[in-house]
Amino acid sequence: MKRLVATSLTVDLGRRRALATVDLTLEPGRLTVIVGPNGAGKTTLLRALAGLVAPVGGDVTLDGEPVRWMRTSERARSIAYLPQGGTIAWPLPVRNVVALGRLPHGERPDSLSDSGRKAVAEAMAAADVTGFEDRPATELSGGERARVLLARALATKAPVLLVDEPVAALDPRHELTVLQVLKAHAAAGANVVAIMHNLTLAARFADDIVVLDRGRIGAHGTPEDVFTEAQLAASFGISAHVSREAGGLVVVAENPLAEAP
Amino acid sequence: MRNLIWLMSRSLTPLTFGLAALLAILAIASLAIGPAPISPWLAAKALVSDQGSASIVVREIRLPRTLLALLVGWIFGLTGASLQGLLRNPLADTAVFGAPQAAALGAVAVLYFGLVGALSWTLPVAAIVGALLSVTLVVTVAGRNATVVVLVLTGLAVGSLAVAGTALAISLSPNPFAVTEIVFWLLGSFEDRSGVHVMLVLPFIVAASLMVLAAAPGLRALALGEETAKSLGVNVPLLRLLIVGGAAIGTGASVAVAGSIGFVGLVAPHLVRPFVGYDPARTLVPAGLTGAVLLLAADCAVRLIPSGVEVKIGVLTALLGVPFFLWVIAKRKAELAETPA
Numbered sequence: 201m202k203r204l205v206a207t208s209l210t211v212d213l214g215r216r217r218a219l220a221t222v223d224l225t226l227e228p229g230r231l232t233v234i235v236g237p238n239g240a241g242k243t244t245l246l247r248a249l250a251g252l253v254a255p256v257g258g259d260v261t262l263d264g265e266p267v268r269w270m271r272t273s274e275r276a277r278s279i280a281y282l283p284q285g286g287t288i289a290w291p292l293p294v295r296n297v298v299a300l301g302r303l304p305h306g307e308r309p310d311s312l313s314d315s316g317r318k319a320v321a322e323a324m325a326a327a328d329v330t331g332f333e334d335r336p337a338t339e340l341s342g343g344e345r346a347r348v349l350l351a352r353a354l355a356t357k358a359p360v361l362l363v364d365e366p367v368a369a370l371d372p373r374h375e376l377t378v379l380q381v382l383k384a385h386a387a388a389g390a391n392v393v394a395i396m397h398n399l400t401l402a403a404r405f406a407d408d409i410v411v412l413d414r415g416r417i418g419a420h421g422t423p424e425d426v427f428t429e430a431q432l433a434a435s436f437g438i439s440a441h442v443s444r445e446a447g448g449l450v451v452v453a454e455n456p457l458a459e460a461p
Numbered sequence: 462m463r464n465l466i467w468l469m470s471r472s473l474t475p476l477t478f479g480l481a482a483l484l485a486i487l488a489i490a491s492l493a494i495g496p497a498p499i500s501p502w503l504a505a506k507a508l509v510s511d512q513g514s515a516s517i518v519v520r521e522i523r524l525p526r527t528l529l530a531l532l533v534g535w536i537f538g539l540t541g542a543s544l545q546g547l548l549r550n551p552l553a554d555t556a557v558f559g560a561p562q563a564a565a566l567g568a569v570a571v572l573y574f575g576l577v578g579a580l581s582w583t584l585p586v587a588a589i590v591g592a593l594l595s596v597t598l599v600v601t602v603a604g605r606n607a608t609v610v611v612l613v614l615t616g617l618a619v620g621s622l623a624v625a626g627t628a629l630a631i632s633l634s635p636n637p638f639a640v641t642e643i644v645f646w647l648l649g650s651f652e653d654r655s656g657v658h659v660m661l662v663l664p665f666i667v668a669a670s671l672m673v674l675a676a677a678p679g680l681r682a683l684a685l686g687e688e689t690a691k692s693l694g695v696n697v698p699l700l701r702l703l704i705v706g707g708a709a710i711g712t713g714a715s716v717a718v719a720g721s722i723g724f725v726g727l728v729a730p731h732l733v734r735p736f737v738g739y740d741p742a743r744t745l746v747p748a749g750l751t752g753a754v755l756l757l758a759a760d761c762a763v764r765l766i767p768s769g770v771e772v773k774i775g776v777l778t779a780l781l782g783v784p785f786f787l788w789v790i791a792k793r794k795a796e797l798a799e800t801p802a
Contacts, residue, residue, distance in 0.1 A: 252691050276694030283688040289549035290684050290739040303682055303693045309740070336739070352685070356693075 201228040201389050202278065202359040204249060208258035211241075211248050218244040220415045221258065228359065231386040232393045233402040236412035237436055242395045243284065245412060246362050249393065250281040262360065276304030280358035284365045284395075286349045291336030294348050298324055298333075301355030320355050326381050327351035328374075342369040350378060360391045367396065379405040399440075403427055403449035411435050423449050433457060476736050480750035484531070487757040491527040492519050494764045526651045528659050530760040530774075531753045533651075533719050534729075536666045536711035538752020539745055541726025542733075543673045543704045546680035546741035548612070552789060554727040555712045557613060558599045558705075559620030560592040561723060564716035566623040566630075567591025569643055573630040585665055589713030595619050596709050649720035649775020651760050658718045665714035672707035673745065676700045680741040722775045724782020725752045731789065 204226040211219040218241045226232050226249075234242050247253045249260055251267040260267045262278055270278070280301070288297055299309035299320050307316040324330045327347045332340070337348060346369045353361060366382065367375040375398075383405050386392040396402045402409060403423035411418035411426055413435045419426045427449055432440040441452045492504035497518050499507065507515040508524065537555075544553040555561055567587040603615040627647070634640050679700045682690040687697050715722070733747040756774070759781075763772045 247688070250692055252688060272694040272696065276692060279692070281689070281692035283686065283692075286686060286689060288684060289686075290734075290741060292684060292739050296738065296740070297685070300682055300685060300693065303695075308678070309681070310743075349685070352689075 202263050202391055203228060204360055204391055204393075205261050206245075206249065206258065207261070209245075209248055209255050209260060210257035211244055211253055211255050213244060218415055219248065219255075222415075222417055224410065224417060224420065226391055226393055227408075228391040229386060229389050230391070230407040231383050231405060232391075232408040232410060233406035234393065234395045234410045234412055235397070235399060235402055236418070240412040241415045242412050243364055246281070246364050246393065246395060250279050250362050251275050252281065273304055273306075276358075277356065278358055279360040279362065280353040280356040282349060282353040282361075282363040282366065284368065286345070288337040288345065288349075291338040293334050294329060294337055294340070295320070295324070295333040297337045297348055298329070298351045298355050301352045304356055304358075319357050323351040323354035326354055326384075328377055343371060343374050346370055347374065347378065350381070354381070354385065359389070361385060361393070363392075363394045365395050365397070367398070367401070375401065399427060399432075399451040399453075400449065403451060404447065427451055474737075474747075476733065476747050477750060480747060480754060483754050484750060484757065487754060487761065488527050488531065491530065491757055491761050492523045494761050495523055521655070522653075525654045525656050525659050526760065527757065529651050529654050529662065529719060530757045532659070532662060532666050533715040533722065534725055534753035534756030535749045536669055536715060536752070537722070537725040537756070538729035539670060539673055539749035540704075540708035540711045541728075541752070542730035542741075542744045542748035543676065543680065544708055544726070545730050546683065546744065547676075547701060547704045549683065549686075551731065551793065552613075552727070552786070554724070555592070555708050556620070556723055556727070557616045558592075558708075559595040559616045559618075559623055560709055560712045561716055561721050562620040562623035562627070563591040563595030564588040564713040565591070565647055565721050566626045567594075567713070568717050569627050569630050569647075572639070572643065573634060582661065585661055585714045585717035588717035589665065589710050591623070592709040592713040592716070593706070595623060596705055600705070645773070646720045647775075648773035649722040649778070650763075650771070650773050651719055652771055654718065662714045662718045665710050669707040669711035669714070670749075672703045672710070676703040676707075677742040677745050680745075684741055720773075720775055722756070722778055724778050724786065725755050728782055728785050729755060731785075 206222050206224040209219055209222040222245065234245065236242050244253065248255055251260065251270070254268060267275060296309040299312060301323065302312060302316045302319065305316060307313055312320065324333060327350045329347050329351050332344065337345065340348060346366065350366055353363065363382065366378050370378060379401065382392050382394055386407065406423055408421065409423050409426040410420045411431065418435045419431050427442055429440055429442055432438055437457045438453045439455045439457055441454055443450050489501045489505055492508060493499050493501040499515050499518065503512065503515055504519050506512055507519040541554050544555065545551055567590050568584050571583055571587040598619050599615045603612050631640055631643055679690065679695040682693045682695045691697050729752040730744055730748040732751050734744055737743040737747060759774050759777050763774050763777055766772050
């Protein structure tokens, strides 16, 4: 159970300010979804939370401990990070790719401990990839690869899981599978943060929504609080219709507004 | 150190034993093949006990040549495999960084200005400096996240610059004998090398091997990209420094004693990868051994090819390596188009 806190987090990418004094508290046991227009700084925020990019100002702490001063192995055990559109360079068997998630624990794919083997098996079952554990990773479809890489991130058993667009390449069925996995992972106590573009899916699964807008937090709260027509107009520059249906909030984007935000 | 011990213990497989046995057979053959006919049995005996003139031939002429082919082949295979792992690309080799050409320029510059004779520590050091400069230049120009196309084009440009520099030194040389010597040396050969050459190159090859092998475990996480590797706790900048530095040192030292010999580092990893489950860390040691096997076999072959003067080994490896290179490109065209390096 780890609380992740960003305090006045400021990050520059080259000369551009990607994040400006972001204050954000991410609670364990919750699935937080970050949404925002392209270029809002979502990926940069996720990388900064993972300790992969050095802030020019402010800090990220995990239960009070600054992430950037943590030992790399300890950081890797505490925070699992899944980048967007990951690739796998060699035709490694799927099982060995998932087993890479055990590296932070000092376990190699060909010499896993009992707990490591169990973590890998559980991760593969959760991400629904057990059926093709012997297949070469380079021969997978986009959706299969996305799930294998998610299983890799789950296998670390880190208390914090940061995932960048985990459902971008998936069909509706696997979209739901993956979001259910993330939701269950959060319900089991993990601090799960995901970037998404589909607002209706985000509203259905997220406990909290963070709207990132030009490097700043536009809004942070429950989907009902955040997904209002006024907020969507301000952050995304769209007119949208938000309605409450049996399955949750439905956000229908109607028109781009004449003036982009 | 723990990594090294682990890698060594993991490398004790039937594959490495098979390759080692093959190396031993080729080494005996290499001691036996040459103008003076000596049987393999006598060659082996002449190596360990005094057999008169046979011992002189085997120990003074053929042993240094055999050891050099072994060492140079090993480091080419090892660094080729590590660069392919680092760049996540099966076409990577030191030649992609223009390193052999630049190493040759470094060595030629030292020879040309008559700073030293061909048997000095200065020669490998100058070649290593040349290799390091070319790698630095390529990485600076192409950028760290360059695509393969950008990287190959940059390497081509830097390599061409080094070749032009070498050509300039040759064309301005007042001494025709020196020119002939440099040109033949550039073609790559293990002919007429002595124990001094072995001692000259050995420390650099050991250092380069240790650097590359220390980086091995991180290569595996790198299969998932730099971001993921970092998130898994791998020190990616250090890994890059160890591998690129090791490759430059190994290439420089090899070029200094043997001239320009290409394509071994490109081919060797491909031959072993299917046998180690495509694991980029476990590819390293077998690829090094395969490199040694290939180069030793090639060095035996150039002595067996019936010709007036010995065919240069660099020429032979290029004649065999280039078609292989083209075959890999043809097979992987589609994916190579967009792979970032």
